[in-house]
Amino acid sequence: xxxxxxxxxxxQSGGPTVVIxxxxxxxxIEGKKHNEIKEIFGSLYGIKGILEGNIIDLRKExxxxxxxxxxxxxxxxxxxxxxxxxxxxxxIFKNMQKYNIRYFFYIxxxxxxxxxxxxxxxxxxxxxxxxxxHIPKTIDNDLKxxxxxxxYGSAAKFVAMAIIGDNFDNKSLPGVKIDVIMGRHAGxxxxxxxxxxxxxxxxxxxxxxxxxxxxIEKFLKDVDEIYKKYGRCLVAxxxxxxxxxxxxxxxxxxxxVDAHGNVQLSGTGALGDLLADIVRRELKISRIRADTFGxxxxxxxxxxxxxxxxxxxKVGELAVKYAVGKYESGSVAIKREKGKKYKVYYxxxxxxNVAKETRSMPDEFINNENNWVTEKFIEYAKPLIGKLPEIGxxxxxxxxx
Amino acid sequence: xxxxxxxxxxxQSGGPTVVIxxxxxxxxIEGKKHNEIKEIFGSLYGIKGILEGNIIDLRKExxxxxxxxxxxxxxxxxxxxxxxxxxxxxxIFKNMQKYNIRYFFYIxxxxxxxxxxxxxxxxxxxxxxxxxxHIPKTIDNDLKxxxxxxxYGSAAKFVAMAIIGDNFDNKSLPGVKIDVIMGRHAGxxxxxxxxxxxxxxxxxxxxxxxxxxxxIEKFLKDVDEIYKKYGRCLVAxxxxxxxxxxxxxxxxxxxxVDAHGNVQLSGTGALGDLLADIVRRELKISRIRADTFGxxxxxxxxxxxxxxxxxxxKVGELAVKYAVGKYESGSVAIKREKGKKYKVYYxxxxxxNVAKETRSMPDEFINNENNWVTEKFIEYAKPLIGKLPEIGxxxxxxxxx
Numbered sequence: 001x002x003x004x005x006x007x008x009x010x011x012q013s014g015g016p017t018v019v020i021x022x023x024x025x026x027x028x029i030e031g032k033k034h035n036e037i038k039e040i041f042g043s044l045y046g047i048k049g050i051l052e053g054n055i056i057d058l059r060k061e062x063x064x065x066x067x068x069x070x071x072x073x074x075x076x077x078x079x080x081x082x083x084x085x086x087x088x089x090x091x092i093f094k095n096m097q098k099y100n101i102r103y104f105f106y107i108x109x110x111x112x113x114x115x116x117x118x119x120x121x122x123x124x125x126x127x128x129x130x131x132x133x134h135i136p137k138t139i140d141n142d143l144k145x146x147x148x149x150x151x152y153g154s155a156a157k158f159v160a161m162a163i164i165g166d167n168f169d170n171k172s173l174p175g176v177k178i179d180v181i182m183g184r185h186a187g188x189x190x191x192x193x194x195x196x197x198x199x200x201x202x203x204x205x206x207x208x209x210x211x212x213x214x215x216i217e218k219f220l221k222d223v224d225e226i227y228k229k230y231g232r233c234l235v236a237x238x239x240x241x242x243x244x245x246x247x248x249x250x251x252x253x254x255x256x257v258d259a260h261g262n263v264q265l266s267g268t269g270a271l272g273d274l275l276a277d278i279v280r281r282e283l284k285i286s287r288i289r290a291d292t293f294g295x296x297x298x299x300x301x302x303x304x305x306x307x308x309x310x311x312x313x314k315v316g317e318l319a320v321k322y323a324v325g326k327y328e329s330g331s332v333a334i335k336r337e338k339g340k341k342y343k344v345y346y347x348x349x350x351x352x353n354v355a356k357e358t359r360s361m362p363d364e365f366i367n368n369e370n371n372w373v374t375e376k377f378i379e380y381a382k383p384l385i386g387k388l389p390e391i392g393x394x395x396x397x398x399x400x401x
Numbered sequence: 402x403x404x405x406x407x408x409x410x411x412x413q414s415g416g417p418t419v420v421i422x423x424x425x426x427x428x429x430i431e432g433k434k435h436n437e438i439k440e441i442f443g444s445l446y447g448i449k450g451i452l453e454g455n456i457i458d459l460r461k462e463x464x465x466x467x468x469x470x471x472x473x474x475x476x477x478x479x480x481x482x483x484x485x486x487x488x489x490x491x492x493i494f495k496n497m498q499k500y501n502i503r504y505f506f507y508i509x510x511x512x513x514x515x516x517x518x519x520x521x522x523x524x525x526x527x528x529x530x531x532x533x534x535h536i537p538k539t540i541d542n543d544l545k546x547x548x549x550x551x552x553y554g555s556a557a558k559f560v561a562m563a564i565i566g567d568n569f570d571n572k573s574l575p576g577v578k579i580d581v582i583m584g585r586h587a588g589x590x591x592x593x594x595x596x597x598x599x600x601x602x603x604x605x606x607x608x609x610x611x612x613x614x615x616x617i618e619k620f621l622k623d624v625d626e627i628y629k630k631y632g633r634c635l636v637a638x639x640x641x642x643x644x645x646x647x648x649x650x651x652x653x654x655x656x657x658v659d660a661h662g663n664v665q666l667s668g669t670g671a672l673g674d675l676l677a678d679i680v681r682r683e684l685k686i687s688r689i690r691a692d693t694f695g696x697x698x699x700x701x702x703x704x705x706x707x708x709x710x711x712x713x714x715k716v717g718e719l720a721v722k723y724a725v726g727k728y729e730s731g732s733v734a735i736k737r738e739k740g741k742k743y744k745v746y747y748x749x750x751x752x753x754n755v756a757k758e759t760r761s762m763p764d765e766f767i768n769n770e771n772n773w774v775t776e777k778f779i780e781y782a783k784p785l786i787g788k789l790p791e792i793g794x795x796x797x798x799x800x801x802x
Contacts, residue, residue, distance in 0.1 A: 065793050
């Protein structure tokens with residue numbers, strides 16, 4: 001294609017994050033700097049907006065509004081979970097042609113990268129000329145080619161903060177507490193709970209990942225041991241934990257499936273309640289509670305990682321730079337430089353490399369017992385979430401009479 | 402009693418809050434200022450610590466640590482849900498005598514006030530001389546005699562922030578969302594969700610309180626109406642909602658009961674899931690999610706109302722002042738001055754006035770449809786939670802082709 005002149009279209013897709021609008025605003029502001037880009041349009045609710053002609057003019061938005069939007073959680077353009085069929089691709093290109101779209105940016109996770117890939121492949125077939133880019137986001141941190149993904153650091157910070165608080169709650173009124181954390185196939189977000197631990201007896205005491213089979217007997221043995229040691233036990237468990245046959249434990253309670261074939265795991269307390277019931281029944285401990293952190297993890301306003309916000313803005317900005325430059329299509333990937341000091345660089349990778357398939361926690365991040373993280377994970381995750389609130393504890397000098 | 406010299410003992414009881422340690426630290430710092438008070442002791446896990454001789458020396462704690470503890474969520478001394486029997490009172494006084502306790506402060510809700518009341522009555526009977534004070538806290542905001550209670554403002558702020566975020570989440574991926582909020586008999590915390598609303602179509606769209614019978618048919622009609630209007634519907638519902646026979650809807654799924662006769666309503670996602678199932682079945686809407694905000698509401702670090710933190714400190718400080726002064730026993734109550742500007746004053750009220758019985762949302766705070774708050778409630782609650790994070794939205798100028 002080489003140099004292309006025309007309009008730019010941007011959209012958001014999949015589960016939102018707290019910093020997904022940073023990428024949107026980063027791309028809009030960058031788009032304004034290039035003569036190749038005439039109009040800057042937004043499609044509402046992902047590709048659904050293109051199909052329905054639900055297109056807005058983003059150049060008309062005030063910069064002061066955009067700056068606030070960047071720090072506002074969740075997809076400002078609306079989102080969708082939709083995989084385009086071949087006949088829908090045709091319809092999409094027909095509409096793109098009407099709006100003279102030559103630059104297309106799709107912010108989302110692996111399913112969204114797949115949508116961008118499908119569009120790009122179909123465009124080649126029908127000869128529709130556009131530059132097609134995927135801008136990464138996902139609290140799951142499960143995109144291939146990436147060291148980590150925008151959205152993860154902020155969600156991880158929320159989880160770590162929630163566990164810091166819940167550790168004190170569980171200390172105040174001791175018992176067994178089960179906290180269910182998002183993450184369909186990847187345990188990165190659940191693992192972030194480990195960042196809450198400061199003192200030896202702090203929670204989380206146990207962490208379970210979707211990457212390892214969840215064996216009820218082992219889980220009960222682990223809980224029993226911790227409870228005997230500390231008189232309490234706080235467990236962080238991924239919503240995606242699965243049995244030896246790779247069957248998600250939570251999926252036994254739900255039937256809803258989205259367009260990408262994903263079973264609904266979030267938005268229900270069933271898994272936490274199930275685990276609480278098992279502990280209550282088998283271990284005869286009286287105080288058992290379960291919380292499912294739910295959508296707060298990806299939408300709570302004001303709790304974000306500074307690093308995450310900056311990087312989310314950067315990938316939006318870079319996608320436009322790359323598209324206006326020599327690249328035809330691709331996804332912007334975040335890579336980390338080797339060395340002690342945290343530093344990242346960015347690369348364009350082929351769409352198919354991040355589409356559909358996801359990555360999981362590497363083995364070196366999970367301990368041998370399959371119930372906690374390794375020091376390597378802590379080193380990996382710490383710079384991504386930034387500063388946690390300072391806490392204080394009493395030294396508790398016993399009075400002897 | 403008049404002037405009393407001896408040691409001070411302080412303890413915490415019931416569900417924790419984010420600012421409960423403000424009261425603890427306020428009382429300790431004030432205690433140090435009075436010659437009448439010799440040693441300053443803390444009992445671990447409420448009155449259980451007195452029974453078990455689990456007493457710590459709070460004078461030895463560094464002031465720099467105490468300052469951090471004040472801003473750390475949940476009961477730094479540990480908590481308990483325990484109502485003392487007569488024979489336990491005897492045991493308590495025997496141990497108090499050993500430690501020469503003449504000033505006793507119990508930080509907690511109405512159950513804790515009842516415990517203080519029982520101790521005070523038993524002390525009179527057996528002739529144990531001490532000054533016995535209750536220091537209020539509860540996120541439920543349900544203490545009699547009080548305009549509001551320490552802990553409420555911060556929990557209310559958390560709820561409002563969570564709903565602000567969840568509103569954007571629900572806007573991103575439209576559907577029906579049910580958020581279950583704490584509050585056994587009082588709807589104040591659930592009502593605080595209303596503070597999240599800025600624009601006309603903002604969530605929460607519906608709010609249900611434990612003060613009004615929860616009629617499934619009316620609930621479905623309400624949800625259906627909102628869903629037809631906005632293409633989405635976010636519902637804030639109290640965990641304590643009950644049917645026409647005053648039977649908590651959630652209680653149908655749980656059996657655990659504490660020493661004060663309270664049925665466990667928190668720490669389970671059952672109510673949210675039940676309501677989601679009913680909506681799914683009856684209204685044939687495909688995307689339904691439920692979140693139960695759970696213990697994060699009372700324990701999330703760093704999210705607190707400035708006003709709440711200050712007042713929580715103040716009631717701790719004042720309890721000691723009153724005890725060293727002319728009062729023999731009582732609870733510190735927060736009253737609000739009439740007038741436009743928010744201003745409070747404090748009073749000592751008899752222990753029995755806040756013990757056991759709780760207060761509910763006044764009728765003037767609930768709308769005629771029983772599904773939202775009134776402007777009066779907004780005026781009441783706004784000054785208690787302080788500033789919410791600024792958000793931004795796109796103006797969405799439609800492109801016409």
